[in-house]
Amino acid sequence: MDIVRLERVVAVVGAIVVAAAALVALKNDWKTPGLENQVFKVMLGLLALGAVLALFAAIGVLGNFGGKA
Amino acid sequence: MSVAVHGEVHGGGVADHIHPEPQTFVRKYIFSIDHKIIGIQYIITSFVFMGLGGLLAELIRVQLMHHSGALVNPDTYNELYSIHGSTMVWLVIIPLLTGGFGNFVFPLQIGARDVAFPWLNMVSFWIFPPAGLMLYSSFLMGAPVAGWTEYPPMSLQGAAGTSMWAAAIFLIGVSSTMTGINFLVTLLKMRAPGMTFTRMPLFCWAQFATAPLLMIATTALGAALAALFIERQFGVPFFDPTKGGSPVLWQHMFWFYSHPAVYIMILPAFGMISEILPTFARKPIFGYKMIAFSSVAIALLGFMVWAHHMFTSGLAPWLQLPFMILTFFIAIPTGIKIFSWLTTLWGGKIQFSTAMLFAVGFIATFTFGGITGVFLAAVPFDLHAHGTYFIVAHLHYVLVGGSLMAILGGVHFWYPKMSGRMMNETLGKWTFWLFFIGFNGTFIPMHWLGLLGMPRRVATYDPQFQTWNIVATAFSFVMTAALLLFFINALYSLRNGRKAGPNPWNARTLEWQIPSPPPYYNFKHVPAVFAAPYDFAEPLPYRGLEGELDPSVPAPVPAGH
Amino acid sequence: MALASSSYPVAGAQTHGEVDRLYAETRDLRLNGFLLFMVSDLVLFSSFIFAYLYLRNSGQGWPPPGINRLDVAFAAFNSVVLFGSGTTMHFALENWKHGHFMKYANWLIATIVLGVTFLGGQGYEYYTLMARLHHTWSGSGIFGASFFTLTGMHGLHVFAGVCFLTVLLMQSVMGKYTPQKYFGLTAGTLYWHFVDVIWVLLFSIFYLI
Numbered sequence A: 001m002d003i004v005r006l007e008r009v010v011a012v013v014g015a016i017v018v019a020a021a022a023l024v025a026l027k028n029d030w031k032t033p034g035l036e037n038q039v040f041k042v043m044l045g046l047l048a049l050g051a052v053l054a055l056f057a058a059i060g061v062l063g064n065f066g067g068k069a
Numbered sequence B: 001m002s003v004a005v006h007g008e009v010h011g012g013g014v015a016d017h018i019h020p021e022p023q024t025f026v027r028k029y030i031f032s033i034d035h036k037i038i039g040i041q042y043i044i045t046s047f048v049f050m051g052l053g054g055l056l057a058e059l060i061r062v063q064l065m066h067h068s069g070a071l072v073n074p075d076t077y078n079e080l081y082s083i084h085g086s087t088m089v090w091l092v093i094i095p096l097l098t099g100g101f102g103n104f105v106f107p108l109q110i111g112a113r114d115v116a117f118p119w120l121n122m123v124s125f126w127i128f129p130p131a132g133l134m135l136y137s138s139f140l141m142g143a144p145v146a147g148w149t150e151y152p153p154m155s156l157q158g159a160a161g162t163s164m165w166a167a168a169i170f171l172i173g174v175s176s177t178m179t180g181i182n183f184l185v186t187l188l189k190m191r192a193p194g195m196t197f198t199r200m201p202l203f204c205w206a207q208f209a210t211a212p213l214l215m216i217a218t219t220a221l222g223a224a225l226a227a228l229f230i231e232r233q234f235g236v237p238f239f240d241p242t243k244g245g246s247p248v249l250w251q252h253m254f255w256f257y258s259h260p261a262v263y264i265m266i267l268p269a270f271g272m273i274s275e276i277l278p279t280f281a282r283k284p285i286f287g288y289k290m291i292a293f294s295s296v297a298i299a300l301l302g303f304m305v306w307a308h309h310m311f312t313s314g315l316a317p318w319l320q321l322p323f324m325i326l327t328f329f330i331a332i333p334t335g336i337k338i339f340s341w342l343t344t345l346w347g348g349k350i351q352f353s354t355a356m357l358f359a360v361g362f363i364a365t366f367t368f369g370g371i372t373g374v375f376l377a378a379v380p381f382d383l384h385a386h387g388t389y390f391i392v393a394h395l396h397y398v399l400v401g402g403s404l405m406a407i408l409g410g411v412h413f414w415y416p417k418m419s420g421r422m423m424n425e426t427l428g429k430w431t432f433w434l435f436f437i438g439f440n441g442t443f444i445p446m447h448w449l450g451l452l453g454m455p456r457r458v459a460t461y462d463p464q465f466q467t468w469n470i471v472a473t474a475f476s477f478v479m480t481a482a483l484l485l486f487f488i489n490a491l492y493s494l495r496n497g498r499k500a501g502p503n504p505w506n507a508r509t510l511e512w513q514i515p516s517p518p519p520y521y522n523f524k525h526v527p528a529v530f531a532a533p534y535d536f537a538e539p540l541p542y543r544g545l546e547g548e549l550d551p552s553v554p555a556p557v558p559a560g561h
Numbered sequence C: 001m002a003l004a005s006s007s008y009p010v011a012g013a014q015t016h017g018e019v020d021r022l023y024a025e026t027r028d029l030r031l032n033g034f035l036l037f038m039v040s041d042l043v044l045f046s047s048f049i050f051a052y053l054y055l056r057n058s059g060q061g062w063p064p065p066g067i068n069r070l071d072v073a074f075a076a077f078n079s080v081v082l083f084g085s086g087t088t089m090h091f092a093l094e095n096w097k098h099g100h101f102m103k104y105a106n107w108l109i110a111t112i113v114l115g116v117t118f119l120g121g122q123g124y125e126y127y128t129l130m131a132r133l134h135h136t137w138s139g140s141g142i143f144g145a146s147f148f149t150l151t152g153m154h155g156l157h158v159f160a161g162v163c164f165l166t167v168l169l170m171q172s173v174m175g176k177y178t179p180q181k182y183f184g185l186t187a188g189t190l191y192w193h194f195v196d197v198i199w200v201l202l203f204s205i206f207y208l209i
Helices: A003-028 A035-058 B002-008 B025-030 B035-063 B074-109 B118-141 B161-189 B202-234 B247-264 B267-281 B288-302 B317-345 B354-377 B379-385 B389-419 B425-452 B463-496 C021-058 C072-097 C101-132 C141-173 C183-208
Strands: none
Touching: A003 A035, A003 C072, A035 C021, A035 C072, A035 C183, B035 B074, B035 B118, B035 B389, B035 B463, B074 B118, B074 B161, B074 B202, B074 B247, B074 B267, B074 B389, B118 B161, B161 B202, B161 C021, B202 B247, B202 B267, B202 B288, B202 C021, B202 C141, B247 B267, B247 B288, B247 C021, B267 B288, B267 B317, B267 B354, B267 B389, B288 B317, B317 B354, B317 B379, B354 B379, B354 B389, B354 B425, B379 B425, B389 B425, B389 B463, B425 B463, C021 C141, C021 C183, C072 C101, C072 C141, C072 C183, C101 C141, C141 C183
16 A cells, blocks of 8 residues: 555545534534634534545545646 | 612623723833823824924925935935835824824723723834834835835835835734724723713724724735745745736735725724814714714725726726726715715804814815825726826825824814823914915825826926926925924923813713823723713713712722732 | 623533633633634735735646646645644533543643644655755745745644644643633634634645645
8 A cells, every 4th residue: 555545545534534523513512602602613614624625635536636746 | 889880781891901000100101001101102103203204205395396306316215205105104194093092092982991902002002113113224224115015026126125114014014903903802892881882982983994904904914015025035936027926916915905004094084083073063973873884884895996006007907997986986985974074064163273173174185185086096097197296196185184184183182181281272273274285285286297297206307397396395394384383382282281171172072071181090980871972962971970080089999900 | 780781602511600700801802802813814814825826827827837736645634634633622622611621631632743743744745845846935936935935824823823732731731721711722722723724725725726
């Protein structure tokens, strides 16, 4: 298994875990009041989005994936 | 008493924001965390820089007395106007209106004991004088030569002072950003109980519209300055077209800040005018809500019009049209303000004190400058007038005839509150008339010169423009005389002025209901507010102020800091 | 009282009675101030992002001629590390609010470790680009200007965040915060989330489009 493939596998698994964790946290916090918690919710959502983007990048669906570097 | 008031009135206010009484001279007057002292520090520092910037302005005018240049060589001339513009924008007008008057006046007007972050406020101020000295130190290593806008590629080729300029303005930007954050939190969270947004004095509304501009636009400028600095010092190409960069990118980044910045320089001035006019017309301000909301509208629109500075920079034609139309839109909220002020005066019992003279003069000259601004927003006219003295005339009409005129009015208005003594009215009226005549005499001819094609930022000019340049220079000395008279008056009255008492103008906002100068804790009891302050027929809409002027009521003590 | 009628937000397991009035007031001010600081920091990034997109669209395609493409796979891996640190930080704060000190400390240490790992990954990426491919900050045109400036600025923010979290860890060990009064931890979490979210943006515009 070469290093690039290992990176991709770790990224895919990690991205799924992170996205799931962020979404679960978001669900648990959905009804918390308070200004900072509203900001936390937005940021957890964006975090999940980022993880999904990273997932797609890792499996090669998204991205400028020439990979020469 | 105060507890009972709290019980009746809903909303806001931070009760415990009292500092211990400052004991030493240093803590009281130098490294003070009191918003009033910091405001006065800003005002004094800015007026010192205004002296320097004014000196540069006079050197420019003397240079232009003869068409081949009467004083200095062209390179030095470039340095003079670059530092003159930078000084007046960043070291004079913006700090006076926000850090200076903003700091001193609006926390008192909303019934707060200080701004939200007093220590941060002190840091903001103490960044400012060193940054100003850095700006002036650039003369020692070759000052910037591309004007206050420092367009590349010229700013990339300028001497080492240009990097110093970028660093100095960056620091001032950091200071402004902190001030903006501080003011916004203060206005959002520290209004006295019962002071809803629509009961705030209009100066507070003006600061409320300005603070986000300070916070957001200044940071954008910081990015542009950082990029310029990095490019000059490390050769990283952002703006150099020979390495793939784009000089127009700088113009976008710079004007994305600097167009909102012109509203930073005028919105608080609008707020001052909105306080001065009803006080001396003895009449409620006309259209309170329209004036308040139009400030916010101007602030929002101000972010969408920056490229009207770039009609000659190769902007795509389909982009020019929306920028032109959006710029026209700004005339609408501004016009609402002008008409509201005029209607405030209508039928009022007007007292022409010096502050009122400046306020009325402001309406005249600012409207004039605003109208030339609408001309310049039109693409075809801008293509003709761009880079000529018409621009110089326009921007001085709004910044000197607008902002500075309001500042001078504001000084005459709030000087009794700051110092406890009145300024001399006779000297004040002389100041006004000399300033008004000198100002118009200096800058009206520049419109004609600009339309005839005299380019700005050039050390020499065609002999056909000679006559009006001599006129402008002559009147500029009248304006300088007026400002000298103003400084003399301010210094003289500090010791010899008549005692002011708490409320010499019979004004109705909260700062006039406490002693002059206000004590370090501002209010013994945070008052409760029941209405906007402008209804001159009604009793004052405050409760809980009974002990403020009574020396037997003790000062409040800080709780558990 | 004024406080009872004001809209003081209460986090997690707290109630009004447990938090003293002075703390509630200053906390409210500091929270608003900190959020506004984040807004202005976002504007700083946005300006550079605007510069990058402007330069990117003014040249001859992207990456510019003579510049290698970026390694998307490695960037995805590194991004997941940083995003993961965002969730661990969230768990740390949740545990603190509920008084589980050891769990809090473990999650916070995990966050710091992931943050340092991200910085290491970025260092490796820089090493590859600079030392092996000779794409330098000042020597590779608008690519260097935009990529290294923006990611470097973000890296500095991550570094500052790691320092911030380390200080918070030490302060909480020394007993500066309680499950009722912990504004520093809120600020640290906000800042760390901010750094993550900025990276979502930077990752998208540099590696995905």
